[in-house]
Amino acid sequence: MVHHGGRAGGDGRAGLDDVARLAGVSLSTASRALNNHPQVAAATRERVLAAAAGLDYVVSPDASRLAGRSSRARVAVVVPHLSRWFFGRLLEGLEVGLRDGDPDGGAGVDQLLFLVGDVAGRRAFFEDLPARRRVDAAVVVGFEVDEVEQRRLELLGVSIVSAGGPREPFPSVTVDDLRAGRQAVDHLVHLGHRRIGMLATADPADRGPDLRSRAYRTALTDAGVPDDPDLVVRVPFGPAGGAEGMGRLLGLRRPPTAVFAYSDEVAAGAVRAVQRAGLRVPDDISVVGIDDHPLAGLLDLTTVAQPVHEQGVVAGGMVRVLLAGGDPPPSQVLPTHLVLRGSTAPPGAAGRAET
Amino acid sequence: MVHHGGRAGGDGRAGLDDVARLAGVSLSTASRALNNHPQVAAATRERVLAAAAGLDYVVSPDASRLAGRSSRARVAVVVPHLSRWFFGRLLEGLEVGLRDGDPDGGAGVDQLLFLVGDVAGRRAFFEDLPARRRVDAAVVVGFEVDEVEQRRLELLGVSIVSAGGPREPFPSVTVDDLRAGRQAVDHLVHLGHRRIGMLATADPADRGPDLRSRAYRTALTDAGVPDDPDLVVRVPFGPAGGAEGMGRLLGLRRPPTAVFAYSDEVAAGAVRAVQRAGLRVPDDISVVGIDDHPLAGLLDLTTVAQPVHEQGVVAGGMVRVLLAGGDPPPSQVLPTHLVLRGSTAPPGAAGRAET
Numbered sequence: 187m188v189h190h191g192g193r194a195g196g197d198g199r200a201g202l203d204d205v206a207r208l209a210g211v212s213l214s215t216a217s218r219a220l221n222n223h224p225q226v227a228a229a230t231r232e233r234v235l236a237a238a239a240g241l242d243y244v245v246s247p248d249a250s251r252l253a254g255r256s257s258r259a260r261v262a263v264v265v266p267h268l269s270r271w272f273f274g275r276l277l278e279g280l281e282v283g284l285r286d287g288d289p290d291g292g293a294g295v296d297q298l299l300f301l302v303g304d305v306a307g308r309r310a311f312f313e314d315l316p317a318r319r320r321v322d323a324a325v326v327v328g329f330e331v332d333e334v335e336q337r338r339l340e341l342l343g344v345s346i347v348s349a350g351g352p353r354e355p356f357p358s359v360t361v362d363d364l365r366a367g368r369q370a371v372d373h374l375v376h377l378g379h380r381r382i383g384m385l386a387t388a389d390p391a392d393r394g395p396d397l398r399s400r401a402y403r404t405a406l407t408d409a410g411v412p413d414d415p416d417l418v419v420r421v422p423f424g425p426a427g428g429a430e431g432m433g434r435l436l437g438l439r440r441p442p443t444a445v446f447a448y449s450d451e452v453a454a455g456a457v458r459a460v461q462r463a464g465l466r467v468p469d470d471i472s473v474v475g476i477d478d479h480p481l482a483g484l485l486d487l488t489t490v491a492q493p494v495h496e497q498g499v500v501a502g503g504m505v506r507v508l509l510a511g512g513d514p515p516p517s518q519v520l521p522t523h524l525v526l527r528g529s530t531a532p533p534g535a536a537g538r539a540e541t
Numbered sequence: 542m543v544h545h546g547g548r549a550g551g552d553g554r555a556g557l558d559d560v561a562r563l564a565g566v567s568l569s570t571a572s573r574a575l576n577n578h579p580q581v582a583a584a585t586r587e588r589v590l591a592a593a594a595g596l597d598y599v600v601s602p603d604a605s606r607l608a609g610r611s612s613r614a615r616v617a618v619v620v621p622h623l624s625r626w627f628f629g630r631l632l633e634g635l636e637v638g639l640r641d642g643d644p645d646g647g648a649g650v651d652q653l654l655f656l657v658g659d660v661a662g663r664r665a666f667f668e669d670l671p672a673r674r675r676v677d678a679a680v681v682v683g684f685e686v687d688e689v690e691q692r693r694l695e696l697l698g699v700s701i702v703s704a705g706g707p708r709e710p711f712p713s714v715t716v717d718d719l720r721a722g723r724q725a726v727d728h729l730v731h732l733g734h735r736r737i738g739m740l741a742t743a744d745p746a747d748r749g750p751d752l753r754s755r756a757y758r759t760a761l762t763d764a765g766v767p768d769d770p771d772l773v774v775r776v777p778f779g780p781a782g783g784a785e786g787m788g789r790l791l792g793l794r795r796p797p798t799a800v801f802a803y804s805d806e807v808a809a810g811a812v813r814a815v816q817r818a819g820l821r822v823p824d825d826i827s828v829v830g831i832d833d834h835p836l837a838g839l840l841d842l843t844t845v846a847q848p849v850h851e852q853g854v855v856a857g858g859m860v861r862v863l864l865a866g867g868d869p870p871p872s873q874v875l876p877t878h879l880v881l882r883g884s885t886a887p888p889g890a891a892g893r894a895e896t
Contacts, residue, residue, distance in 0.1 A: 270629070271624055271626070271629075274628070277654075278622070278623050296653050299652040320613075425838070425839050455839065484840075
C-alpha cells in the first residue's frame with residue numbers, strides 16, 4: 187500500500203516516522219495502522235491513531251487517494267464573468283446546493299474556479315482540461331458548450347451540468363427565456379402600447395437574450411402589431427449600452443411609447459437616459475426589463491423576475507447526483523414572473539393617438 | 542518511484558500498461574521513462590513518450606506529485622460573498638494577477654473557491670484546512686484573520702495574502718479607508734455643510750467601514766463641527782439599510798443637510814429614500830458614498846473611487862511571488878479619489894442658516 191509522508195520536513199509538519207516513534211512501532215506498522223490494515227491489533231491501531239492525532243499528522247491526500255481511499259471530488263465552476271450580479275448570485279446558490287445534505291458540510295467537494303472571460307478563454311479551458319483530467323464534474327454557467335467540447339468532456343468522463351444558460355444534452359437548470367420575454371412584452375401590450383421598442387443583445391451567441399428578442403417579435407405578431415425594424419436596437423450588455431440604445435430610440439421620428447430591455451442592467455441605463463433627456467418614466471415612456479436585479483427595486487423598475495440563487499442550488503444538487511454515480515438527473519426549467527413597479531404605465535395621450 | 546496508473550479502467554482512459562504495451566517495453570521501463578529516469582535510453586524514452594501522447598495518457602497528477610514533479614499550485618480564494626460587486630470584481634482582478642506572466646496562461650494554478658458566508662463558515666474553513674493541508678496559498682478577501690487562525694496557517698506553511706480588507710502581518714493590498722472617508726467628508730465640509738449625517742456600518746468587525754466612521758468623526762473635529770450622536774445611524778449593508786437609515790435621519794427634528802454613506806450600495810438606497818419622500822438630491826440633501834460602484838454613475842452619485850480590480854491583480858502578483866518561494870512582498874495601499882457627480886452641492890438656504 188502506498189503511503190507518502192515518511193519525512194518530517196523542515197517545514198515543521200509531523201511525518202509518519204514521528205508518528206511511529208511516538209507510538210513505539212515500526213514505520214510499516216504505523217502505515218498499516220493508518221490504512222486500517224486488518225492485521226494490525228486494535229490496541230496498536232489505537233496507539234498509532236492517538237499519536238497521529240497528537241502530532242496533527244495527516245495522511246498525504248495524494249497518498250490516500252492512491253491507497254484507494256475516497257478523495258475529495260473536484261468540481262470545475264466555469265463562468266464568463268464574476269462582477270455581474272447574475273453570476274455571483276448563481277455561484278452563491280451553487281455553493282449551497284453542493285453542500286446540502288453533505289454531513290461534511292461541503293468539505294467533500296473542491297470547487298475549482300475558472301474565469302473564462304472570452305471565447306479564447308473558453309476554448310483554452312476545454313483544451314486544457316483533457317491534458318490534466320483534473321475534474322470530476324463541471325458546472326458551466328451562462329454559456330454554450332459546442333459539440334466538439336461536449337464530446338471531449340464525455341470522453342474524459344467529466345459530468346457536466348449547465349446552469350443559467352442554454353439547455354444542452356446534459357442536465358441543465360435554466361429559465362424559459364421565451365416565456366420571460368413574453369411576460370414582459372405582453373405586459374406592455376396589455377397596458378395599451380402599440381409602438382414598442384426593444385433593446386436587444388448585440389451578441390447573437392448570447393442565447394438567453396436572443397430568445398428574448400424572439401419573444402418580443404412573436405408577442406407583437408400575436409397582438410397584431412406591425413413589425414418596425416427601427417424599433418429594435420442592438421446594444422452591448424450594461425447600463426451604458428442601455429443608455430446609448432435608448433438615446434437612439436428617443437431620436438426616432440416616431441419614438442416608441444414603451445421599451446423592453448433584455449436585462450435590468452440595460453434597462454437601468456435606458457431609464458437614466460430618459461431622465462437625463464428631461465423626460466419621465468413612465469409618463470413619457472415605459473420601460474420593462476428582465477431579471478429583478480437588486481437594482482430594479484432601487485430604480486422602481488418593472489421587470490420579470492428569475493430565480494438566480496435557486497438555479498445555482500438546483501445545479502449543485504444535480505452535480506451531487508452525478509458525483510454519486512447516479513443517472514443524469516432530468517433538466518429543470520424554473521419559473522419567471524412579472525414584478526410590477528413604477529416604470530410602466532399606459533401610453534400617454536400622444537401614444538394613444540398612435541392606435 | 543511511485544507511479545499510479547497501471548490499470549486501464551473501464552472508464553476508457555489509457556493506463557500505463559497500455560502505454561507500455563504500445564511502446565513495446567515493460568511496465569517499469571515505461572514508468573521510468575515517464576519519470577525521466579537517467580537510466581532509460583533516449584530512444585526508448587522517445588518511444589514511450591510517443592505512445593503516451595498517442596493514447597492521450599496522462600500521468601496521474603497525484604503520482605507525479607509524489608514522484609517529485611512540480612504540480613499545480615493550489616490557491617484558496619476565500620470570500621464572504623459573491624453576489625456583491627466588490628468581491629466579484631476583485632476576483633476578476635485576482636484571476637488576471639495569478640495568470641500574468643505565466644506562460645501556461647494561469648494553467649499552473651488551481652483556484653479553489655471557498656464561500657464563507659458567516660463567522661461560523663470562516664471558522665470552519667480554518668479548522669478544516671489543517672486536516673487536509675490542501676492549499677499552498679490563500680487569498681483572504683475582505684475579512685479579518687484572527688491570531689488563532691493566523692498561527693494555524695503559519696504552522697501549515699500556507700502563504701496568506703489579504704486583499705480588500707484589513708492589513709495583517711501578512712502581505713496585503715488594500716486602500717486607506719481613513720483617507721477615503723476623509724475625502725468624502727471633507728468634500729461636504731468644503732461645500733459648506735455643517736450638519737452632516739453618517740450612515741455607518743452596523744458591524745464593528747467590518748474594519749474598512751469602521752475606519753470610515755472614524756474618518757467622519759475626525760473630519761468633523763478638524764472642521765470645528767460639533768459632534769451630534771443623533772447624526773450617526775448604523776445600518777446593515779445594502780440599499781434597504783441605506784433607505785431605512787436615511788428615513789431616520791430625515792425624521793430628526795433637525796435633519797442633516799448632507800449625508801456620508803459608508804458604501805455606494807448604502808448611498809443608493811439613501812438617495813431613493815430621499816426621492817420617495819418627495820425631496821431632491823442634492824437640492825434638499827447631499828449624499829456621498831464610497832466605492833464608485835457601477836451603480837454610482839447610474840444614480841449620478843458623488844463618491845470616492847477605489848480600484849477594486851487592481852487590488853485583485855496586485856493580490857494575484859503577491860501570491861505568485863510567495864508560490865515561487867520569494868520573500869513576502871511588501872504590502873500595498875492603493876489610492877482612492879473623489880469622483881464628483883450630481884448628488885452633492887452646497888447646502889440650501891435652510892442649511893446655510895445653520896452656520
